[in-house]
Amino acid sequence: MNGSEMNIRKLRSAAMAISAAGVAISLAACGSAGPAGSNVSSDAATMWGLTGGNQPVLQKSVDDWNQANPDKSIKLDFFANDAYKTKVRTAVGAGEGPTFIYGWGGGVLKSYVDAGQVDDLSGFLKDNPEVKDRYLPSVLKNGEVDGKTYALPNNNVQPVVLYYNKEAFDKAGAQPPKTWDELMALVPKFKDAGIAPFSLGGQSKWPDLMWLEYLVERIGGPEVFANIAANKPGAWSDPAVKEALTKIQELVDAGGFINGFSSIAADSNADQALMYTGKSAMILQGGWIYQGMKKDAADFVKSGKLGYTTFPTVPGGKGDPANVVGNPSNFWSISAKATDAQKKAALDYVKDGMFTDANTDALINSGAVPVVQGIESKLEASPDKDFLTFVYGLAKNAPSFTLSWDQALSPAQGDAMLSNLDQIFLKKITPEQFITTMNATVGK
Amino acid sequence: MASPVTAGRGVRDAGPSGWLAAPALIFFLVFAVVPLIGVVFLSFTSWNGLGEIKLDGLSSWTTVLTDPVTGNALVVTAKIMFFSFIVQAPVSLLLGVFTAGAQKYRAALAVLYFLPLLLSSAAVAIAFKALLDPNFGLGPGFGLPALAQDWLGNSDLVLFVVVFVIAWQFVPFHTLIYQGGVRQIPASLYEAAEIDGAGRFRQFWSITLPQLKYTIITSSTLMVVGSLAYFDLIFVLTGGGPGYSTRLLPLHMYLTGFKANDMGAASALGVMLVVIGLGLALLLQRLGGKNRNASQLEGV
Numbered sequence: 001m002n003g004s005e006m007n008i009r010k011l012r013s014a015a016m017a018i019s020a021a022g023v024a025i026s027l028a029a030c031g032s033a034g035p036a037g038s039n040v041s042s043d044a045a046t047m048w049g050l051t052g053g054n055q056p057v058l059q060k061s062v063d064d065w066n067q068a069n070p071d072k073s074i075k076l077d078f079f080a081n082d083a084y085k086t087k088v089r090t091a092v093g094a095g096e097g098p099t100f101i102y103g104w105g106g107g108v109l110k111s112y113v114d115a116g117q118v119d120d121l122s123g124f125l126k127d128n129p130e131v132k133d134r135y136l137p138s139v140l141k142n143g144e145v146d147g148k149t150y151a152l153p154n155n156n157v158q159p160v161v162l163y164y165n166k167e168a169f170d171k172a173g174a175q176p177p178k179t180w181d182e183l184m185a186l187v188p189k190f191k192d193a194g195i196a197p198f199s200l201g202g203q204s205k206w207p208d209l210m211w212l213e214y215l216v217e218r219i220g221g222p223e224v225f226a227n228i229a230a231n232k233p234g235a236w237s238d239p240a241v242k243e244a245l246t247k248i249q250e251l252v253d254a255g256g257f258i259n260g261f262s263s264i265a266a267d268s269n270a271d272q273a274l275m276y277t278g279k280s281a282m283i284l285q286g287g288w289i290y291q292g293m294k295k296d297a298a299d300f301v302k303s304g305k306l307g308y309t310t311f312p313t314v315p316g317g318k319g320d321p322a323n324v325v326g327n328p329s330n331f332w333s334i335s336a337k338a339t340d341a342q343k344k345a346a347l348d349y350v351k352d353g354m355f356t357d358a359n360t361d362a363l364i365n366s367g368a369v370p371v372v373q374g375i376e377s378k379l380e381a382s383p384d385k386d387f388l389t390f391v392y393g394l395a396k397n398a399p400s401f402t403l404s405w406d407q408a409l410s411p412a413q414g415d416a417m418l419s420n421l422d423q424i425f426l427k428k429i430t431p432e433q434f435i436t437t438m439n440a441t442v443g444k
Numbered sequence: 445m446a447s448p449v450t451a452g453r454g455v456r457d458a459g460p461s462g463w464l465a466a467p468a469l470i471f472f473l474v475f476a477v478v479p480l481i482g483v484v485f486l487s488f489t490s491w492n493g494l495g496e497i498k499l500d501g502l503s504s505w506t507t508v509l510t511d512p513v514t515g516n517a518l519v520v521t522a523k524i525m526f527f528s529f530i531v532q533a534p535v536s537l538l539l540g541v542f543t544a545g546a547q548k549y550r551a552a553l554a555v556l557y558f559l560p561l562l563l564s565s566a567a568v569a570i571a572f573k574a575l576l577d578p579n580f581g582l583g584p585g586f587g588l589p590a591l592a593q594d595w596l597g598n599s600d601l602v603l604f605v606v607v608f609v610i611a612w613q614f615v616p617f618h619t620l621i622y623q624g625g626v627r628q629i630p631a632s633l634y635e636a637a638e639i640d641g642a643g644r645f646r647q648f649w650s651i652t653l654p655q656l657k658y659t660i661i662t663s664s665t666l667m668v669v670g671s672l673a674y675f676d677l678i679f680v681l682t683g684g685g686p687g688y689s690t691r692l693l694p695l696h697m698y699l700t701g702f703k704a705n706d707m708g709a710a711s712a713l714g715v716m717l718v719v720i721g722l723g724l725a726l727l728l729q730r731l732g733g734k735n736r737n738a739s740q741l742e743g744v
Contacts, residue, residue: 089702203685
């Protein structure tokens with residue numbers, strides 16, 4: 001082999017390598033541009049939403065926006081709740097997050113703010129007062145961190161509600177509980193009637209938390225959790241926490257929760273199905289499951305068999321019975337890593353595409369209460385007006401609306417809390433052990 | 445005839461060019477060694493996945509090693525490994541021997557047995573979750589009280605349910621390995637044994653089993669080391685619950701990293717997992733005997 005031949009060979013292999021790399025890059029480019037033929041450009045703003053509940057409403061809102069604004073189109077993908085929470089954080093951490101970051105406010109939002117991953121929207125609100133004015137002020141506040149707005153509410157108020165099956169109550173000859181003692185007295189009544197008193201999606205863990213949130217709220221008032229959220233040392237040692245955990249274990253012991261609750265996942269809506277099929281009489285769940293039941297159990301909801309009420313009071317408790325816990329709303333944050341074009345499209349959508357009349361009506365029709373002002377008449381006109389006005393009143397008249405704890409706390413604390421609360425429901429640990437473990441996570 | 449032992453030739457000529465290993469080696473370097481170094485580094489830092497990565501000395505390691513959940517995860521992993529092995533190894537060995545037979549009906553059955561291999565772990569998990577549901581599953585559906593246990597919600601039962609589902613999914617794979625192994629055994633061995641008057645059981649014990657020695661080691665290594673990697677199936681089936689009952693090491697690592705967002709501790713768990721996996725693989729290879737080159741077909 002002579003020298004020139006060798007050079008040609010080298011040259012050829014180099015060229016091969018370069019063209020291979022070229023192919024790879026162009027393939028990658030295709031990937032990010034999405035399927036050919038769609039009108040979404042590669043620099044379109046991206047949005048990740050959640051499946052279930054508001055999915056069709058959000059899809060419609062974005063479709064309408066894309067049709068009217070092809071130059072500022074948004075590419076929308078949906079994920080299941082639990083999967084979304086891990087995926088979005090990883091993506092944001094890697095600088096690959098969507099333009100619109102769907103969130104709940106609280107500790108997770110704060111961690112994004114601390115890492116400089118989301119834009120400060122205070123200036124946007126000042127320039128566009130009409131955006132600020134459309135929201136219920138108490139809800140808007142949940143998007144603030146250190147006095148600046150980083151997240152804007154994007155859907156509906158979601159207080160946690162006690163739902164019940166009226167047929168099951170007729171069968172057992174029972175009345176919805178107004179106090180914790182009445183609730184405990186209902187347990188044997190329903191068991192005798194062959195109906196499980198409460199359904200619970202225990203495998204998902206966060207439905208367990210609703211019990212702790214409300215019991216602590218009713219027993220000790222909103223200050224108890226406010227102290228915990230403020231990372232005060234020993235905040236979990238408040239006697240209200242211990243009493244609440246003890247009450248939960250008493251209810252478990254009494255057989256209050258349906259057989260097999262720890263293997264029921266809330267993401268598949270099996271927990272609510274147990275209630276509307278009459279296998280269980282009641283379920284403590286978020287306001288959003290009304291939308292699910294309206295779709296999956298239309299007859300049940302339409303025929304008025306679905307009952308709902310507030311969480312019972314606890315005798316001697318300090319909390320105002322009008323206080324609620326849950327999610328004030330979901331929120332959009334705008335990724336700090338998005339391009340200018342993406343950010344512009346995103347903010348324009350927030351301003352002109354969100355909570356349009358059509359969007360607000362669609363939310364109400366789906367069985368949700370949008371977080372905007374002046375919708376009383378619309379709610380009145382809805383076929384779901386009983387539930388919607390109940391939820392609206394609940395949210396509007398609540399002296400305190402505590403954000404779901406797993407969202408309010410830092411992710412590390414939230415995860416430890418859910419794991420340990422699961423252990424409480426399974427009776428693997430005592431309330432004292434729970435409190436000691438949780439006190440050790442303060443500040444993490 | 446035993447193959448002639450080649451000696452005295454240079455290493456260079458001993459076999460095909462070492463470059464054949466290059467593609468695999470590059471892949472291994474880029475996708476295994478480099479991330480591994482990253483994980484070792486991260487295990488000495490604290491990082492929540494979003495902000496700055498801060499060097500933090502041994503704090504992640506002390507957190508992980510003093511956390512009772514880690515100890516529990518190790519116990520759960522060992523239990524799943526042990527029970528998976530004692531369930532899967534005999535079943536797949538026997539099925540492998542059975543399906544290796546030349547009869548038509550065995551070939552037909554083999555195709556059926558291998559069906560679970562086509563399904564993804566997530567699909568298997570979702571299907572079993574639905575079948576085992578205490579309120580809407582098989583038992584209540586058919587009105588069979590014996591099947592209406594709280595399979596996935598009972599802390600004592602759930603581990604065995606998980607072992608069963610894992611076996612359901614992976615026995616076909618190991619059956620396939622054994623089937624191939626059995627088919628490689630020269631028929632002349634069995635013919636000779638038959639002439640000597642050995643029965644079926646004796647043939648299995650004295651010919652099939654010893655001849656399958658390396659197949660058994662391969663399959664066992666895959667089973668044991670593989671059980672360190674059971675993640676997807678259990679994640680979907682139980683999510684590690686109820687409580688910590690099925691939270692085995694890989695799942696514990698994932699939940700620590702991506703639910704609690706403690707990447708430092710998760711990396712420390714990852715390093716533990718690698719060390720345990722490598723140790724077990726080496727141990728099993730050792731069990732294969734020192735004289736790896738000894739022929740299994742001496743005198744054939």
